[in-house]
Amino acid sequence: MSSLLEVSGVSVSFDGFRAINNLSFSIGPAELRAVIGPNGAGKTTFMDIVTGKTRPDAGRVLFGEKSISLLKRSEAEIARIGVGRKFQRPTVFEDQSVADNLMMALKSARGPFRVLFWRPGPADHEKVEALAAEVGLADQLARKSGELSHGQKQWLEIGMLLAQEPRLLLVDEPAAGMTLAEREHTTALLVQLAKTRAVVVVEHDMEFVRRLNCKVTVLHEGSVLAEGSLDHVTADPQVIEVYLGR
Amino acid sequence: MLRLFLAVLAALLLATGGLRAEPVGQILDTNRALIQKSSRLTIGPVIDALATSGDDRAEAVLQAWGDKHLGIRKSDGAFVLITRKGGDYVLTAPDGKAAGTAKRSDIDALRPNAGVRRLIDGALVQFQLNAPKRATRAAALDIIDRHPEAGQLKPLEASIPGEFDPGLRSRKERMLRLLTIRFGDDGAARIKAIESFGADTGLDLRGALNPLLDTKRVVTRAGETPPGNVARQLIPGKGIGDAAAYDLLVKAGDAPARLTPVARKQALEANIEGGKVGGVPVPDLSDPEARDRAYSALEQAGKVPQAATAAEVAAAVAAHAYWDVYAEPSKEVTDAARAALSKIALKVDGMEAFDLLLEALSLASIYFLAAIGLALTFGVMGVINMAHGEFIMMGAYTGYVVQQWIPNYTVSLLVALPLAFAVTFAAGVAMERLVVRHLYKRPLETLLATFGVSIALQQIAKNIFGTQARPLTSPAWLDGAWVLNDVVSISYIRIAIFVLGLVFLLLFLFVMNRTRLGLELRAVTQNPAMAASMGINPDRINMLAFGLGSGIAGIAGIALGLFAKVTSELGQDYIVQSFMTVVVGGVGNIFGTLAGAALIGTLQKGIEWLNPSNTLAAQTYMILFIILFIQVRPRGIIALKGRAAGD
Amino acid sequence: MSAYLRKNPSVLWFLAILALFVVAVTLMSPGTGSGMISTSFVKTLGKTLCLAMVALAMDLVWGYTGILSLGHMAFFAIGGYMIGMWLMYARTEEIVVKALSQSPIPPTPDEIFHGIGTQIFGVVGSSKMPLIWTFAGSLPAQLALVVIVPAVLAFVFGWLAFRSRVAGVYLSILTQAMTLALSLWLFQNDSGLRGNNGLSGLQNIPGLGGVSQDWLSIWFFWASAAALALAYILLAWVVSGKFGSVIRAIRDDEQRVRFLGYPVEGFKLFVFALTAVICGIAGALYYPQAGIINPAELAPIASIYLAVWVAIGGRGRLYGAVMGAVFVSLLSSWFTGGRAPDVPLGFGTIHWVDWWQVLLGLAFVLVTLFAPQGLGGLVDLVTGLRHPGRHGAPLGPDQGSLQEKEAQE
Known part of the structure; x- marks a missing residue:
């Protein structure tokens, strides 16, 4: 099975501190994966690298069938290629309505001129309504998203992510x-x-990970410590040592 | 004393070429008419004759003449030296014998004009070179320095063996070599003199060498070579413009003057006949070619002078060769002079580079002083303070006001420095409490609000002190400059500013790294919430830091005020450069600010050096450079990396 | 169309008020009406409309996109310089041709050209026509340059700045530096634009020598009003659709917009260049009414005043920008014109000519601190529009409503 995302030998350091150290990771086109690890294990930095926010010092990040390298691309390009990211804290545009938020996320042309002349058609409105219904915000479309509750904002952000129709979803502590x-x-x-599609979930909550019932990757000090089913990794003495045991 | 006298005697004998001594009295008598109606243009030979007469009375007579103590006795027309005594004159004959006394009305005292007196002074130099008083000898050397002449060469040379003052002696020796370069008649000796200087950078040497290389532009027929010491040939279009070449021909009388458009127009206007000029209707004359036709027709009719057409000009220019010829006939001497000058030029370039570096350093310290407070507020606290420039201005005005109260400049400066700090510290704290504190999370609005404060402060300063510049006078010990040589010098005030910059750098490092305040400040900068939970009061720290930054601005204001005039726009003139310094250097690091100031100072001086006539353009180019620099290093020279930099 | 108006209820209001204003001024002007107001006041009003247009542009770039540009008055002045070059050249040409026609034989083109050069550049000790005046003889070319030069400058500058992710206060400082560089360059005598003399006599329109200033002033007033109306309609359209959504999102959290796949730099660049063009056009209308332009017009402080107007009017709403510009600039000319009554105090007298700046500065601080919505906030009170309840005090457009940035933990 070919992989959708392949990260190999990636390292990055900040002022001498190695946040990611020779990390390799890959995920298939339709796979659910949980990434766990103690604080400072490099989970967020890993996501930063994949989404183009941080440039690694060494290594490769390849995406899709054509093995496009993501290293030289901007965040926006990577997002357009099909990588979606959900932030830990909900970041929606609070000054704008729920519908506007979803409409903005909706997959369509992204260039300034195309956007300037773009006007939503009936199909677009339908899509937005469908998405809103899926995340339980059907009756909130006209409200400013700043007025939503914390949970509703989480859902709105998930809705926006779905609207982007990404092939790879990076989800940071969704629960x-x-x-x-x-x-x-x-x-x-x-x-x-x-x-x-491929979904990578970064999570602390073991109960939640257990419920996902998927392959688990354990990060520690910037590299992969163990990989396998949750039962497998929780039985690993190294994992117990650094993460679970103490 | 006797030795000196003997030496003088020997020198005089030498100078006059031996024994032929003509009594000065006789010279005066033969040139009576010239002396009585003396003029700078005609008196030269007489003075020379006196000076070289060999008569040991020559000096006394010349001195008396120059001092207006030479007269003619009306009764017999004899020249006498006069000394006033009461209402009368005591007379001395030119040969030194006493000649009795006379009433003032009996003597016609000569009153040589300033030009003649200068000539006399020049002639006296050779005598003064051996004068017993050191000051007189030094004064004589000064005269040679200012007006070097061929005639001074021999007396100067003769005076050296008798000179026992080491300072004057070495000066005389140097001057002798300089005079030899200019006026020596032995080519080999001149070349030796030139070479003896090596790469000396003295202005006097360059003053002696440069005239040797003076050239004259001459024209010959093509293929011919002009007589004399040729410097170079000039090819028209390269080295000499076609127009300049033709002008040279016209001046040499080898070609008729060219027809200028204005002359052509005037000629045409003078020859309008029945609505036509030379057969061309007047309305057609808006076309230059029609004008040419009309002029040619007039030329043929003989109504206007012949004038060279473009083709004739080109032909004439091509038929001649153009040269630069040295006034100095000896090729060896000009070669030696050129070689020496190029050696000197190299050394002078080096010194100029050093001087430029000094100036750059001083400009850098000015920017550093202006920016260091900003580095604290903008760099460390992330608060942008557009009123920083006005705090600088406030400091400068504080200095000015203190000077109004305390007339002693040194004392007033000592009072003004802490006072300026106190005033701007208070102003900074007030602004932080009233305005900035409410806007910590909104940097752009801080920018605008502090800008509002800046507008108000500037106008208030204008209302109080008026728009004209106020002087902030530096104490006398800061006047003047430290002069290394003719090229390199730096004023004490710049040195003082440099030292002040250094002091602040050390102070800043000390406060940040070695004091409780610095520790707490760094803690608050990095993580305010954590710092607060450790018992640090971020409000207090921010307030103190802001006050400190503003206080430093106040002291910088005094420094800048000493350096430039104090106006209400003083701060505004520096604010953009200060921000540039902080941004280019890298935010949040004092060494970054230092590097930024060094870069901007060097850059500005460098650009000014490349284009000295235009400091405005220099600033433009500098800002453009900075905009491009930000492309390469968006976070400045010394940048924080990683997550700490924050996105 | 109806969707556009629904999204922008202010457009109709704005056009109606502007139309009323134009009619009123027309009826009162010396050229077309009763002459109740003076020609110079008509010019002041016309100029104010141009300034309102610049404020609109500033609002788009700052209030909507969150880029606090301190360089837009530079684009305004460039527009003025571009039209000023034609005005000055053509007008001087008329004068020179007339003067030369007195001579017995007709002038050659060269003589006319040289005469114009001497007339224009005599003050800076030159008679050569600089290269940048190549197109000065042609009105269409200079009109094109009014648009092209600010657009190109904004594009190049913006491309350099946005590409290297210069944002926030850094960008503000950089735009200020750009403005300073430009004004210092123009201050030189050999910049080709007459150094600190600037271009003058711009109120005399070539070919319209027979038309009195009474009429010219009202024509320019109409033109300014029309341009303002068009700019308002255009910008309302720009901010109403998804584009408006995206730029406001960029203002609030540009990183998040990147993760949505939008090329943030492209949007910023587009907005920066578009607003530069609007400023250029406004400048081209303003300076013929002002009569003179010199490098002091684009001193960095002018651009900051622009920010002041928009802030006082209220950011993030187009009518707020117009209100701010009109209100502050008219008030400013009232105070500085010496028409405001002095206030005698016991120990001295407040001359408003001297103290107006102080008042303005302090007012600006107060507005920033206590009324981030500016004058526009008054409209909210009237219409009863409520903003969403936010966490804590409104933070303004700089940080947006989003304090919770995941990246910072």
Whole structure:
């Protein structure tokens, strides 16, 4: 099985501190993967590298069938290629309505001139309504997103991510701040999504990871410590030492 | 004393070429008419004759003449030296014998004009070179320095063996070599003199060498070579313009003057006949070619002078050769002079580069002083303070006001420095409390709000002190300059500013790294929430830091005020450069600010050196450079890396 | 169309008020109406409309996109210089031709050209026509340059700045440096634009020597009003669609917009260049009414005043920018014109000519601190429009509403 994203031998250091150290990672086109690790293991930096926010000092990051290198590309280009990212804290544009937020995320031309002359058609409105319904915000479309509750903002952001129709989804602690019911809904949604695309979930909450029921990658000090099913990695004495045991 | 006298005697004998001594009295008598109506243009030979007469009374007579103590006795027309005594004159004959006394009305005192007196002074130099008083000898050397002449060569040379003052002796020896270069008649000796200087950078040497290389532009027929010491040939279009070449021909009388458009127009206007000029209707004359036709027709009719057409000009220019010829006939001497000058030029270039470096350093320290407060508020705290320039201005005005109260400039400076710090510290703290504090999370609005403060402060300063510049006078010990040689010099005030910059750098490092305040400041900068939970009061720290930054601006204001005039726009003139310094250097690091100031100072001086006539353009180019520099290093020379830099 | 108006209810209001204003001024002007107001006041009003147009541009670039440019008055002045070159050249040509026609034989083109050069550049000790005046004889060419030069300058500068991710206060300082560089360059005598003398006599329109200033002033007033109306309609259209959404999103969190796949730099560049062009056009209308332009007009401080107008009017809404520009600039000319009554105090007298700047500076600080919505906030009170309840105080467009940045943990 060919992989959708292949990260190999990536290193990056900040002022001498090696945040990522010879990290290799790959994920298939329709796979769900959980990434766990203690604080400072390099989870966020890993996502920064894949999305183009941080440039690694060494290594390769290849994406898709044509093995496009992501290293030289800007964040926007990488997003257009098909990498979506959900931030840990919901970042939606609070000054704009839910509909505007979703409309902006909707997959379409991104250049300034095309955007200037773009006007939403009926199909676009339908799509936005469908997405809003999927994330439970159907009746909130006209509201400013700043007025939403924390959980609703999380959902709105997930909706925006779906609107982008990415092939690879990077999700940073999706369950934070959610109620139990919402977590279940999120789990179901992530599993559902992983059927058609690759999903990487960075999570602290072991219960949540267990519920995802997928392959787990453990990061420690910037490189992969262990990989496999949750039961497999939790049995690993090294993992227990650095992460679970203490 | 006797030895000196003997030496003088020997020198005089030598100078006059031996024994032929003509009594001065006789010379005066033979040139009576010239002396009585003396004029600078005609008196030269007489003075020379006196000076070289060999008579040991020559000096006394010349001195008396120059001092207006030479007269003619009306009764017999004899020349007498006069000394006033009461209402009368005591007379001395030119040969030194006493000649009794006379009433003032009996003597016609000569009053040589300034030009003649200068000639006399020049002639006296050879005597003064051996004068017993050191000051007189030094004064004589000064005269030679200012007006070097061929005639001074021999007396100067003769005076050296008798000179026992080491300072004057070496000066005389140097001057002798300089005079030899200019006026010596032995080519080999002149070349030796030139070479003896090596790469001496003295202005006097260059003053002696440069005239040797004076050239005259001459024209010959093509193929011929002009007589004399040729410097170079000039090819028209290269080295000499076609127009200049033709002008040279016209001047040499080898070609008729060219027809200028203005002359042509005047000629045409003078020859309008029945609405036509030379057969061409007047309305057609807006075309230059029609004008040419009309002029040619007039030329043929003989109504206007012949004038060279473009083709004739080109032919004439091509038929001649153009040369630069040295006034100095000896090729060896000009070659030696050129070689010496190029050696000197190299050394002078080196010194100029050093001088430029000094100036750059001083400009850099000015920028550093202006920017260091900003580096604290903008760099460390992330707060942009557009009123920083006005704090600088406030400091400068504080200095001015203190000077109004304390007349002693040194004392007033000592009072003004801490006072300026206090005033601007207070102003900074007030602004932080009232304005900036509420805007910590909104940098752009801080920029605007502090700008509002800046507008207000500037106008208030204008209202109080008026728009004219106020002087901030530096104490006398800061006047003047440290002069290394003719090329390199730097004023004490610039040195003082440099030292002040250095002091502030050390002070800043000390405060940041060695004091409690610095520790807390760094803590607040890096993580305010954490710092607060450790018991540090971020409000207080921010306030102090802001006050400190502003206080430093106030002291910088005094320094800048000493350097430039104090106006309400003083700060505004420096604010953009200060921000550039901080931004180019790298935010959040004092060494970055230092590097930025060094870069900007050097750059500005360098550009000014390349284009000295235009300091405005220099600033333009510098800013353009900075904009491009930001492309290469967006975070400045010394940048924080990684997550700490924050996105 | 209806969607456009629904999104921009202010457009109709704005056009209606502007139309009323134009009619009123027309009726009162010396050229077309009763002469209740003077020609110079008509010019002042016309100029104010041009300034309002610049404020609109500034609002788009700052209020909507979050780029605090301190360089837009430079583009305004460049527009003025471009039209000024033609005005001065053509007008001087008329004078020179007339003077030369007195001589017995007709002048050659060369003589006319030289005469113009001497007339224009005599003050800076030159008679040569600089290269940049190549097209000065042609009105269409100079009109094109009014648009092209600011656009190219903005494009090049913006490309350099945005490409290296210079943002926030850094960008502000950099734009200020650009303005300073430009003004210092223009201050030189050999810049080819007459150094600190600037271009003058611009109020005399070549070919319209027979038309009185009474009429010219009202024509320019109409032209300024029309340009302002067009600019308003255009910008309202720009900010109403998805483009508006994206630029406001860039203002609030540009990193997030990048992760949505939008080329943020391209959008900023487009906005920067578009607003530069609007400024250029406004300048081309302003300076014939002002009569003179010199490098002091593009001193960095002018651009900061522009920011002051927009801030006082209220950022992020087009009518706010217009209100701010009109209100502050008219008030400013009232105070500095010496028409405001002096205030006698016990210990001295407040001469507003001297103290107006102080007042303005302090007012500006107060508005920034206490009324980030500016005068536009008053409109909210009237219409009862409510903004979403935010966490804490409104933060303004700089940081947007988003304090919770994931990147910072």
